[in-house]
Amino acid sequence: MSPVVVSTLVSLDGYVAGPGGDISGLPMDASFDALNLERLRAAGTLLMGATTYRGMVGYWPAVAADPTVSPAVALDPSAADLHRETAQRNAALPKVVVSDSLTPADTGPWADTTTIVRRADAHAAVAALRAGAGGDVLVFGSRTLWGDLLAAGLVDELFLLVGPVVLGAGLRAFPDGVPAHLRLRDTARRPGSDNVLLSYAVGTGDAEPSS
Structure with a gap:
């Protein structure tokens, strides 16, 4: 099985973009870049x-x-x-x-x-x-797509990099009407960054997380 893995940056108040799809307010620091490369190395x-x-x-x-x-x-x-x-x-x-x-x-x-x-x-x-x-099926960005896949039971893992910003409005990470049961696997923070990585398994299975 190749798990479907979503990796996204989200504000503290739950937005993946500000009004008009503007992502400039999100903290895309070195921890964000490092996470993206880690996930790419595990992807097929x-x-x-x-x-x-x-x-x-x-x-x-x-x-x-x-x-x-x-x-x-x-x-x-x-x-x-x-x-x-x-x-x-x-x-x-x-x-x-x-x-x-x-x-x-x-x-x-x-x-x-x-x-x-x-x-x-x-x-x-x-x-x-x-x-x-052959490796993870990796989703970057694409909130409309992965929201639909989450509702359809086709997402296995979520990597949410939570930034210390409050956007106040914009595109919410989780669309209305999409239920999901998540199990926290890990939390991490890199030196020099205030972003916090939350890793979740979707559902209640006990499969090991992707490396």
């Missing part, structure tokens, strides 16, 4: 919605070629290797995008590693990925 497939995919394909290929174009690297040159590896893994991993609007023309440099799945086929496609082998 990236699963995304169209908005997240467009943002990633428009950003990471340039970082793979030159990490200094990343604002984080410009602030801290020692982060270059982390961002380069992140960019390379984003490029190399198979990517499944659930969308009725994305076309092959939108996939650009990631065309050879991207599969587009229509929304009506999403549950079946994710169930097939989950039943396979």
Whole structure:
């Protein structure tokens, strides 16, 4: 089995973005970057919605070629290797995008590693990925997608990096009407960061967490 793993940054009051989808108020510090790379190292497939995919394909290929174009690297040159590896893994991993609007023309440099799945086929496609082998099925961002998958019982683990900010409004992490039973597996905090990582298993099974 390849668990479906959601990894997301969330404000203290439960938002994954501010009004208008603005994520600039969230604390995307070194702990956020390190978590993303950890999850990528454990992944066999990236699963995304169209908005997240467009943002990633428009950003990471340039970082793979030159990490200094990343604002984080410009602030801290020692982060270059982390961002380069992140960019390379984003490029190399198979990517499944659930969308009725994305076309092959939108996939650009990631065309050879991207599969587009229509929304009506999403549950079946994710169930097939989950039943396979070869690493986590990793979801970054894509709250609309993983909210739907959570309601359908197709999410196995949640990694919520909770930042010490209160956005007050915006896109809530958990949409209305989506029940979920979560079991806390671990909490962690990295030196120098006020972000706190909460790791949850979805449901009541006793499976071991992903590494």
